[in-house]
Amino acid sequence: MSDCYQIYYNNDTQQASFKVLESLASKHSDFIISPEFNEFSCDVYALLDNPDSNIIAVDWDNTFTAYPEFYNALILKYLSLGFKPIICTLRSSEKDDVHEICEAMETGKVDICPTNGEPKQHYIKKNKGLSVNLWIDDFFPGIAQCESELIVKNGIEMLHF
Numbered sequence: 307m308s309d310c311y312q313i314y315y316n317n318d319t320q321q322a323s324f325k326v327l328e329s330l331a332s333k334h335s336d337f338i339i340s341p342e343f344n345e346f347s348c349d350v351y352a353l354l355d356n357p358d359s360n361i362i363a364v365d366w367d368n369t370f371t372a373y374p375e376f377y378n379a380l381i382l383k384y385l386s387l388g389f390k391p392i393i394c395t396l397r398s399s400e401k402d403d404v405h406e407i408c409e410a411m412e413t414g415k416v417d418i419c420p421t422n423g424e425p426k427q428h429y430i431k432k433n434k435g436l437s438v439n440l441w442i443d444d445f446f447p448g449i450a451q452c453e454s455e456l457i458v459k460n461g462i463e464m465l466h467f
């Protein structure tokens with residue numbers, strides 16, 4: 307266990323979406339961005355998907371909820387720069403689940419996308435016809451299968467599975 311909040315990113319560091327995350331994280335002395343995959347020390351994963359998309363998909367439980375102040379600020383920053391941040395959660399689309407999320411957000415300009423437990427990348431493509439630029443999530447298997455192109459191209463190799 308580390309005292310720092312460790313953000314995993316192992317992709318193109320020149321991406322505008324990453325630079326926003328990097329810049330805000332650098333203002334927190336206890337935040338580290340690391341390209342080293344270690345499932346025991348990484349708190350959250352930032353995975354680059356489609357660089358041509360302007361959608362930033364932020365997970366809710368144990369991602370946003372772990373640092374609401376940071377993620378509210380991050381979402382506002384993305385909005386101000388023309389990105390389209392959304393909250394994409396494995397939660398159900400039941401009213402109470404979604405209501406709780408809306409209540410905690412500082413802005414009403416963010417779509418809440420519950421996938422009812424379905425893998426997020428596939429769900430968003432199938433139901434909304436959208437692809438995502440950057441996924442920010444504490445549980446990457448909830449986005450796509452471990453052997454999928456997205457996971458592999460972001461440097462994650464599940465050697466012992």
Ligand SMILES: [Mg+2]
Nearest residue numbers: 365367368444
């Ligand atoms: Mg989560």
